[in-house]
Amino acid sequence: MKVAVFRKEHFNAAHRLYNPNWSDKENDQVFGKCNNPNWHGHNYELVVRLIGNPDPDTGYVYDMKKLSDIIREEVLIRFDHKNLNLDVPEFKNLNPTAENIAIVVYNLLRKRINDDLDLKVTLYETERNFVEYPAG
Numbered sequence: 001m002k003v004a005v006f007r008k009e010h011f012n013a014a015h016r017l018y019n020p021n022w023s024d025k026e027n028d029q030v031f032g033k034c035n036n037p038n039w040h041g042h043n044y045e046l047v048v049r050l051i052g053n054p055d056p057d058t059g060y061v062y063d064m065k066k067l068s069d070i071i072r073e074e075v076l077i078r079f080d081h082k083n084l085n086l087d088v089p090e091f092k093n094l095n096p097t098a099e100n101i102a103i104v105v106y107n108l109l110r111k112r113i114n115d116d117l118d119l120k121v122t123l124y125e126t127e128r129n130f131v132e133y134p135a136g
């Protein structure tokens, strides 16, 4: 009887992909334009998936208004229109790739959502490039 429910959200953010232990040349080789010292931005699409049994009283797997509020409070307020490297403490020493952003988002949401619900985060960095965490 398990059902998956999804909430889609959006945020804009700037970042720079950079490994401080590498030379500028190595960073350019690996990260290319994403290593631009003056930053660049993305229109991120975030999809949050919960899997659980519909509640017998409400028929809901989860109250989607509540899910929307949690995503706003934990992710959008922190990330939207921000520079991820400079404004978001989680990325102070963590390269803000789509992979790492998805892990950070998952951890922020996981502490607000009961463990009996399966949680997955899908993050689109562009229309064609997206990641999911946990994988599989």
Ligand code: NI
Residues within 6 Å of the ligand: 015, 034, 040, 041, 042
């Ligand atoms: Ni980028």
